Amino acid sequence: MRLTPGPAHGIDLEAVNLFDLDLYSSGDPHRIWDVMRAKAPLHHQVLPDGREFWSVTRYEDVHRVLAGHREFTSERGTVPTHLGTDDAAAGVLMTSTDPPRHTEVRRPLGSRLTARAVRSWEDGIRATVARFLEPALDGEVFDLAERALLLPAMVTGPLLGIPEKDWAELVQLTAMVTAPTDPHFMVGHEAATLAISHHELVTYVREWVKARRASGEEDDSLLHHLMSVRPGGEPLSDEEIALDGYSILLGANVTTPHTVSGTVEALIERPAQYAKAAADPSLVPGLVEEGLRWTSAACNFMRYAVDDVEIAGGTIPAGGAVVAWIGSANRDETLFPAPHTFDITRAGAKRQAAFGFGTHFCIGAPLARMTLRIFFEELLRRFESVELAGEPQHLRSYFIAGMTHLPIVARKRRTP
Template sequence: MRLTPGPPRDIDLDTVDLFDLDLYGTGDPHAVWDVMRAEAPLHHQVLPDGRDFWSVTRYEDVCRVLGDHREFTSERGTVPTHLGQDDVAAGVLLTSTDPPRHTEVRRPLGSRFTARAVRSWEDSIRRSVTRFLEPALDGEVFDLAEKALLLPAIVTGPLLGIPEKDWEELVQLTAMVAAPCDPHFQLGSEAATLAISHHELVGYVTEWVKERRRSGAEDDSLLHHLMSVRPGGAPLSDREIALDGYSILLGANVTTPHTVSGTVQALIERPEQYGRAQADPGLIPDLVEEGLRWTSAACNFMRHAATDVPVAGGVIPAGAAVVAWIGSANRDAALFAAPHTFDITRPNAKRQIAFGFGSHFCIGAPLARLTLRVFFEELLRRFDSLTLAGEPDHLRSYFIAGMTHLPITAQKRRTP
């Protein structure tokens, strides 16, 4: 998805198709969302197959839809690729549960993900990032987007307790779930790609749990921790562990790589911003926040209205699906001045909602922030400048905003 919108043009909101993959592969969704925020902050679309959904695009409305489970439930699925099929894991999977059950499962997991808890991972993350950047040091073309797909596995694999030999396959499977229509990941049809990848991923975690039960082995990994969680006093079933392991794998793998690629692209296009961050590494946490706002890798999440809910001057009828467009909210001029300017000194970039809002706020946010900070510290320390070495290829997905190719060359830093 192009992250810097092109010049304003006439857009007919009655005919716009927000699920058109070309809009994200080669088109300009920010130009469409700009018009939606201004003219139709509550928008309704019927797809050719009869499925329909509502959209909210303003910051305030997106926070409300994501954050208020009494009005907007997660229990019928939260990923727009599942529109029209009720989630088989409703009420079980962490992401598809409302409080109080959601709070009971999330609380013990959350303690493993706090900023303080993940800090102990910093040295190991730095080693992984250093290893990751090494091939770029020789000045040859380096496909950052392609390589970055493996970065979260390198970082979170050990934390989750997943052996290195399985990372590549799991990265491929999670990419298939996130972008089932992208030619890099599609196997047959969209439905087949989703079914195969879901089945394989849940099967992987289920096998892992069975194996642990058989061997009685214990370790400090997160998947092992899931086996000891007791929401409401009872342990999770193997199916529940498999489904939660699946959402952690998915959450970790499909977002961070695209935040890395999109932020690096923004810096290449604006060498003065690169220079500022390099001259003052104290700005790197701000660079990370602006990169999260700018890329909004999880472009949206979905909810269903629990009752008729008045929003943005209209009413979402009870039971209807509503897509909360995070990518649009993060460019809302009501909150972010000159929203299409990438500015690492933006005073309120921390109010970005790339990690969502409310009770489902991304559990991996502290880990993602740490990974991104370490990544940019090491990148800026090693390279004087970066250059685009070809056109980026955008992911064909209306759910994840990202790239499949970003060829770059890096010029090694002369002065330390």
């Protein structure tokens, strides 16, 4: 989707289809969300097949929906591509549980992913980023979006304990889960793409655990850690470990690359901001927060209303699905003045909603923030300028806001 919106134009909210994939691959959803925030902060849509959902677009409502498990449950699934079909992993997969079960499932992983815990990986991640940027040779065309798909696997692969030979396949499978109708990833049709990718990913982690148990091998990886923890005195079952591993693979692989590409695109369009960040590396953490706000790679998450809920001037009936549009919350003018301006020195950028809120707040946020900070430190240090070398191509997904192609040319600094 366009991250810098085009001119505002008349929008008929009655006719808007928020699940129209063309809107995201070639359209301009930000102009629609602007009108929704102003005129219909609670919006209802019925799809041609009869499925229906409500949408909230203001920051405060997105916060309330994502953070409030007593009003809005995660147990029936949280990904809008599954609207209307209850999540098969409900009550087991971390993302599809409510407290108190959620707290038990999340705790063993959380302790390994805090800001303090991930700091010890900084040198390793910097070496990985250097390796990642190596092919961006001086003056040659480099498809950043395509290559960035591999970056999270390069970072989290070793942390999870997944060998390099499997990264490309896992990246492909996670992309299939999140953009099942994008021509780059679709196999046959949407439902088949979702079923195959989900099955293969869970099977991959299950087999990994089985092989590890058989060999008795031990290491410091996250998956191995999950095999040894005993929340509530009981070890996790292989199924639970497989689903946690699946959550991490998905969470990491499908978001960070698009934050990288979208933020680089914003800098290409605004060379003065690139130069400013390059001249003062202390601005990089602010650049990262603004990049997270700007790109909102996880464009939304879904919940179901537990009872009738009054929100945003209307009512969501008990059992109704509600999509909380993070991409819109991050352009809410009441929190972010001049929201469609990309400004690496924006005050209050840290309140961005890209990682969600409350109990399900992204468990990988410290790792994502550190990876992005290192990525931009290394990019700005190495390259004097980055330019566009072709048309960017956007992901065909209403769930993940991203790019499939971003051809760029980077020019190396003469004096490092």
